[in-house]
Amino acid sequence: MRDRLIVGLDVSSRAEAEAVVEELGETVSTYKIGYQLVFSGHGLPMVEELSRAGKRVFLDVKLLDIANTVEKGIEQIARLGAAMVTIHAQGHAMRAAMKAAAGSDLLVLGVTVLTSLDDADLADDGYAFGVADLVRRRAEMAREIGIGGLVASASEARDLRAILGPALALVTPGIRPAGSAAGDQKRVATPAEAIRDGASHLVVARPIVGAADRKAAAEAILAEMAAA
Ligand code: C5P
Numbered sequence: 001m002r003d004r005l006i007v008g009l010d011v012s013s014r015a016e017a018e019a020v021v022e023e024l025g026e027t028v029s030t031y032k033i034g035y036q037l038v039f040s041g042h043g044l045p046m047v048e049e050l051s052r053a054g055k056r057v058f059l060d061v062k063l064l065d066i067a068n069t070v071e072k073g074i075e076q077i078a079r080l081g082a083a084m085v086t087i088h089a090q091g092h093a094m095r096a097a098m099k100a101a102a103g104s105d106l107l108v109l110g111v112t113v114l115t116s117l118d119d120a121d122l123a124d125d126g127y128a129f130g131v132a133d134l135v136r137r138r139a140e141m142a143r144e145i146g147i148g149g150l151v152a153s154a155s156e157a158r159d160l161r162a163i164l165g166p167a168l169a170l171v172t173p174g175i176r177p178a179g180s181a182a183g184d185q186k187r188v189a190t191p192a193e194a195i196r197d198g199a200s201h202l203v204v205a206r207p208i209v210g211a212a213d214r215k216a217a218a219e220a221i222l223a224e225m226a227a228a
Contacts (some may be wrong), residue, residue: 001225004195006058006171007218008032008205014042020209021050027218029084032203034060044080051081058084058171058203062111067096074100074108084171086111086151089138094145107148109171112138115153115187137143139163154189154197161198173203177221180207191221192228 007028009017017037021028031050037043038061047057059082063070070087074097077085077173087097097108113122119130127134130211135152139160142150149169152160157172164170176188183206194202204221211217 001222002027002029002058004201004225005218005222006030006032006201006203007208008034008056008060008173008203009037010205010209012036012040014040014046017042017046020137020214021055023214024119024208024218025215027215027222028055028208030056030058030201030226031054032058032060032205045082047082051083056083058086058109060086062086062088063097064088064090064093070096071100073181074106078104078106083107084109084148084169088201089142089147089150091128091141091145094142094147098145098147101148107169109149109151109169110138110142110147111151114141115174135160143168149200151203153187154199155187157189157194157197169200170198171201171203172199173205175202175204175207175221177207177217177224191224194224195228 009031011017033043047059050057059077063073071094084107086109087093089112094110095108101108113131129189137150140163143164150160151171153174154172157170170193174185174188175191175194176182177188182188208214208217
């Protein structure tokens, strides 16, 4: 279970990030680094530092650009030593990313439709599909292209697992142990629910990073995942 829990380093300084990693020690093997830490200037050096220390890094930068630019970006991310990276699950970007990641251990994860968007947002943006249809369409395309997996809310996990089959990664944020504060997350699932619905990895930030005893919080989540 340890390798299926990803702790989001949603902090702005290297000192804070290193304090979290130090406190969690051997309990946690995988960390997510996103825009906040990357654009503080500390994120990319930390990808290398954590990888050297034997940790796996999920670089959540949701790339989307022309194929050539995605390809060159993914090549550099593979060289940095990141274990997982996110891109938007559009056909040209997924094909370019998979070409660039070939021969490396980098797991490319697609984001189908951002969970903050609804049908009206997609219509405003000029899409002919609602969220459910676009998620399904992109998941099918991701499977055909042979991407490493998808990031999705736990509420979508069951349907997506049916489309993806058993082998692909399915990474779910929005995880809240029973009784913990949802914060700004609207659709949350407990660690046990997410595992039962087919998630391969859980992303958890505030319930661990914001806990008074981070190690105990992570251990409790791992125990709940194992029991499920
Ligand atoms: O603090 P919390 O556990 O809610 O953090 C979840 C992490 O997963 C955050 O870094 C957030 O940006 C990320 N995420 C998410 N929902 C998505 C995609 C990513 O919460 N759909």
